[in-house]
Amino acid sequence: MNIFPTQYSTLSTxxxxxxxxxxxxxxxxxxxxxxxxxxxxxxxxxLTDSYIFKVYRSAHRKLNEIKGEVELIRILHERGAQVSYPILDRNNESIQVFSAAEGTRHGVLFSFANGKNVYDFTDEQLRIIGREMAFNHNITSQIELAYERNAYDIETTLQRPLQRLKPWFVDDPEGYSYLLAIAGQVIQKLGTFDTDCFSYGYCHYDYLPKNFHFDGDRLTLFDFDFAGKGFLANDLASFLVHFFFHTATGKITKGEADRQYLLFVEGYRQIRPLSDEELEAVPFLGIMFWIFYLGFQYENLDDWANTFAGPRYLKERVSIIKRFSEMFCRF
Incomplete structure (x- = not known):
């Protein structure tokens, strides 16, 4: 039987x-x-243990990128980081291969992150997040993976996404002009920092509460889909997005958000140095984070068309970036 060409299948549970x-x-x-x-x-x-199994798509992650993710997490786990880690099969392999309708897909079995997502943190939990992030950065700043991951820099997080996004904004030239302008301001601002002195290595690049669990005082990090090379302060930038959402939705005041963020930074600095310039750069890296993900969504419209495509979503997203900039950035 000939199988009709398939773009995206769901493997049977x-x-x-x-x-x-x-x-x-x-x-x-x-x-x-x-x-x-x-x-x-x-x-x-x-009966006693739980696991997470992830099935990747070649449109998102090529095999070498999956190998890089597995390699990175295994190193973190072996060196004592609290992460959900890949489990070896009977043949000591981490990656499974499936002949799906659309072609070859790959999957990885991960240990389960006990606990649950927490969005309203105690002061001690904020310090724990900072310490755990810094502990991981002490590892990822010193390693070089055999299988390379994406790089996060001005070209990949601003220039390339904005170039690709242009057709999406055909009905909203004002929104696109704003993104071009804010990107230019970010590039100019980063030029005022001595970025050669910034810590560099592999960052998680999606350090939001949805991607770690608390089990008591134990934090377990997972979902390294976007892990790549860049300034380690990128992880602080993605975590800053949490405080933006909590403030924008009225859950906490801006003053309380600032206090909580500084507690997190305090925890980070207990384990790893963080310069004042790196801390000042975090909100601008946050703008790069927002634009990168908007570009990623555009590149994968076929997967998320019902959710993301359309003028309303774009106007909302540009509005969010404006609010984030007004709340945290000082150009």
């Missing part, structure tokens, strides 16, 4: 569960599909 039991020597697993995203995510529960 039952078949995946059976595959994992066979290849990992696990028994009595119950599988559940969780979500579509950069990768498709499944949860597997056994």
């Amino acid at each position: 039952v078949a995946l569960t059976n595959h994992i039991e066979k290849h990992y020597g696990l028994t009595n697993l119950t599988g559940k599909f969780l979500l579509h995203g950069v990768s498709d995510t499944y949860r597997l529960d056994g």
